Amino acid sequence: MIYLFSILNEHRGFGKQILLLAKNELIKTYKGAVIGPFWAVVKPAFTVFVYWFAFSCGIKTLKAVDINLGGPEPFTIDFFTFMLVGIIPWFFIQDSITQGAKTLRTNRQFITKVKFPVSTILTYTSISRLYVHIFLVAIMYIYVAIAVGPSWYNLQFFLYCPLMFIFFLALSWSTAPMSAFSKDFESLIVSIMSGIFWLSGIMYDSYGFEQPVLNFIMLLNPINFFVNGYRNCFLYERPFFDYGTELAIFVAEFAVVFVLGIFNYNRLRKKLPDVL
Amino acid sequence: MAEPIITFKNVSKTYILYKNDQARFKALFIKPKNPKTNKALNNVSFEIYKGESVGIVGDNGAGKSTLLKMITGVAFPDEGEIIVNGKVAALLELTAGFSMEMTGRENIYLKGYILGLEDEYIKQIEENIIEFAELGDYIDQPVRTYSSGMKMRLGFAINVNIEPDVLVVDEALAVGDATFKKKCKNKIKEIITAGTTVLYVSHSANSVKEICPRSIFLKKGTIIYDGPTEETLKIYEESKKKK
Numbered sequence: 001m002i003y004l005f006s007i008l009n010e011h012r013g014f015g016k017q018i019l020l021l022a023k024n025e026l027i028k029t030y031k032g033a034v035i036g037p038f039w040a041v042v043k044p045a046f047t048v049f050v051y052w053f054a055f056s057c058g059i060k061t062l063k064a065v066d067i068n069l070g071g072p073e074p075f076t077i078d079f080f081t082f083m084l085v086g087i088i089p090w091f092f093i094q095d096s097i098t099q100g101a102k103t104l105r106t107n108r109q110f111i112t113k114v115k116f117p118v119s120t121i122l123t124y125t126s127i128s129r130l131y132v133h134i135f136l137v138a139i140m141y142i143y144v145a146i147a148v149g150p151s152w153y154n155l156q157f158f159l160y161c162p163l164m165f166i167f168f169l170a171l172s173w174s175t176a177p178m179s180a181f182s183k184d185f186e187s188l189i190v191s192i193m194s195g196i197f198w199l200s201g202i203m204y205d206s207y208g209f210e211q212p213v214l215n216f217i218m219l220l221n222p223i224n225f226f227v228n229g230y231r232n233c234f235l236y237e238r239p240f241f242d243y244g245t246e247l248a249i250f251v252a253e254f255a256v257v258f259v260l261g262i263f264n265y266n267r268l269r270k271k272l273p274d275v276l
Numbered sequence: 277m278a279e280p281i282i283t284f285k286n287v288s289k290t291y292i293l294y295k296n297d298q299a300r301f302k303a304l305f306i307k308p309k310n311p312k313t314n315k316a317l318n319n320v321s322f323e324i325y326k327g328e329s330v331g332i333v334g335d336n337g338a339g340k341s342t343l344l345k346m347i348t349g350v351a352f353p354d355e356g357e358i359i360v361n362g363k364v365a366a367l368l369e370l371t372a373g374f375s376m377e378m379t380g381r382e383n384i385y386l387k388g389y390i391l392g393l394e395d396e397y398i399k400q401i402e403e404n405i406i407e408f409a410e411l412g413d414y415i416d417q418p419v420r421t422y423s424s425g426m427k428m429r430l431g432f433a434i435n436v437n438i439e440p441d442v443l444v445v446d447e448a449l450a451v452g453d454a455t456f457k458k459k460c461k462n463k464i465k466e467i468i469t470a471g472t473t474v475l476y477v478s479h480s481a482n483s484v485k486e487i488c489p490r491s492i493f494l495k496k497g498t499i500i501y502d503g504p505t506e507e508t509l510k511i512y513e514e515s516k517k518k519k
Contacts, residue, residue, distance in 0.1 A: 017389050024377035113372030115349035115364075116390055182301040270352035273345070274291055275300075 006266060007173070010117030018124045025128035040132045041139065044091050051087070051203065052080050067205045069236055070243075077235055081147055085234045086202045086227040088140050089164060092133040093223055094193060096126065100172035101179040101189045108180075108276040118269060122172045130165055137161070144234045153237045160229040160240070167222065167254055173261030177268035181275050200224055222257075225250040279361070280323035281442060281473050282347060287356035289317040289342055289497075316342040317353070318497040326441075329474040331488035331505055333481070333512050338494040340477050344368065344444050347475065362441025363391055367464075370431030376420040380411055380430055383419055387434050401437050408463075409433035410456070429456060436463050442473045481509045 011018070030036045056063055056079050065082045066074040103125045110116040137157070144154075179186035199221065200206070206218040206228060218224055225246060232238040241247055293312040294300040302308065317339045324330055334340050345351035346358055348366045374383050384405055388398040406415050409429040419427065436443075445464060468474050468487065478484050484491055484505060491508035493501045493515075501511045 013392070014389060017386055020378065020382060020386075021375060024375055027377045109372050109374075112350065113369050114366075114390065116373070178304055181304055182297065184297060184301045185304065273351045 006269075007119045007262065010119045011123065014117055014120055018120055018127065021120075021124040022127035022131070025125055026131060029128070040135060044088075044136060047091075048084060048087060051083060055079060055083075055203065065205055066208075067236070068207060069238060075236060077148075081144070081235065082205075082231070083203060084140060085144065085231050088133075088136050089160075089226050089230045090197065090200070090202050090223070091136065092129060092164065093168060093226065094197070095129050095132075096168035097171070097175070097196075098190050098193055099125065099129065100168060101175040101186050103172065104176045104180040104272065105183075105186070105276065111180075112273050112276050118272065119173070119265060122169060122176055126165065126169050126172070130161075133161070141234070148235060151234075151237050153239070154233050156229070156233040156240055160226060160233060163254075164226045164229075167226075167257060170254075170258045170261040174257075174264040177265055177272060180272055181268065196223065200227060202227055219246050219249050220253075222250055222253050278326060280359075281326045281361050282322075282324040282475075283357070283359040284320050284322050284346075285357040285359075287317055287320045287346070287353045287358060288315070289339075289346070289351070289353050290315050315497050317346075319356075320494075320497070320499055321356075322492060322499065322502055324473060324475070326473055327471045328490060329468055329476065329488040331476045331478060331484035331491035331508070332494060333478060333484060333491055333508065334494035335479075337496075339497040340494055342497075343494070344446070344475065344477060347442070347444060360442065363393075363438060364442045364444065365391075365435040365438055365440035366444040367432060367435055368444065368446050370435070371424060371427040372431075374419045374427065374431070377418050379418055380409075380415040380422070381406075383430070384434055388438070391438060393438065401439075405430075405433045405437045408437060408459075425453070425456075432460055436460075436467060440467075440472060442475065443467055444475045444477075446477045481512070485509065 026037075030039060064076055064078050066076050067082075068074050100122065103122055104111065104118070107121045107125075110121055111118055141154070144150075175185075175189060179189070200223040201218060201221075202223075206221075206224045207215060209215045209218065228243075228246070229240060232240060232242070291314045292303070292308065293314055294303060294308075295312070299308060299311075303311075320339075320343070332340050332343065342351060344366070346353060347360060348364050348368070349360070373387070375386060378386065381402070384402055385395075385398055409415075409426075409432070411426060411430060414422065414426065419430070422430070443464070464474075474487070476484060476488050488505055490503065491505040492499055493508045493512050495515065500515070501508050
């Protein structure tokens, strides 16, 4: 408990600075480019196009997806919409995991030169990614509102999105100090990312395997919780508690990641200035 | 006697020297067995009271930087206890710790918040800082557009204008051109006469004698002598000759 307070304590009275630093992090990412912030849209838009082109036009089999949500009839949706709603949270997740792990190393001037509330570095970089994510969701929502139609279930976004933010922030409490210690750890994370993409239900339905064992294993992947969660909001019109097992597994994992994050951060915090 | 402003109680600090990157990776999960270590500070204890000016002398690698880093709150001890009561301003690496995309003015606030100052107070000292740093209109430009001299001036100006309780100064400090250097020296003297506690690190005997009545001689992480500067310097000189 005392450990948790040490992270909270570092944030106390620093709120305004965190927002300012988050804004500057965005400027740092996009400054100097002619179309500046539009890169935040161009890059994901191109990725979406490539996947859609490869799967719907190239392989030709994936025009529509049927998802068994436990109802009498499977839920049918065209592949593009299905993928889009899943890949938007994935962009945030991917950046959060890879960038989050690197953050302390790239901001080492705040750790080795001056006294700085170190955990806030993870927070403000994370918030700057959240801005981009919300921007992308806004664009996605325009499409969803036209293609699928708005629904009250859309409001669950305000549950899933903050939850996703906190989950991956807590994950970086572990990964960032460990990556600062060992570059190998950082490389490990970066190199498994594309694997994680294909092991998560972004391009396919994670509930749709024929073997029940595989369906259960997919529930263990917390990324699926968020990807399916976004689809609950925008496509399936399903409340977040509808699939109890998925929710329960996630809650347990969340607790583990959170506790481990606090433990690892406090274990390594004081050694950081020595190794960076 | 009043309470000391800086207390070091049996402070030790050991750096672990990892053999290679694998060893470092392994150390994340398992405690390394008999690693090579470098004891930067070994059972260091002292007290510094308000208004004292203390010099710290010693060769390279004696542990001076580690000691200062602990006082400024950047590094942490493995054993022992450090108590620092009050605001610490450090004239060590002046260009470090700026957020490059933020303007000079925003960086003043950032530094202020890190030191735990309130908005109102920063507003009060803001103009003094800008004036002292001689930045003019540049204060509202991002720090990345500053020359290195301008960054140093801003760093110096912030640190001396926050009315610190403890001022840590490294003698090897470089702050731009001769005129500004003079201005800095005068400002440091002014702070010392105002009764601020000063820690002064130096290789050279003369400047320490000038500023500090008391000095600590560090050698390989241990305090060899702590007392009047003249005595300390005598012992320091002797130990040099022995080599």
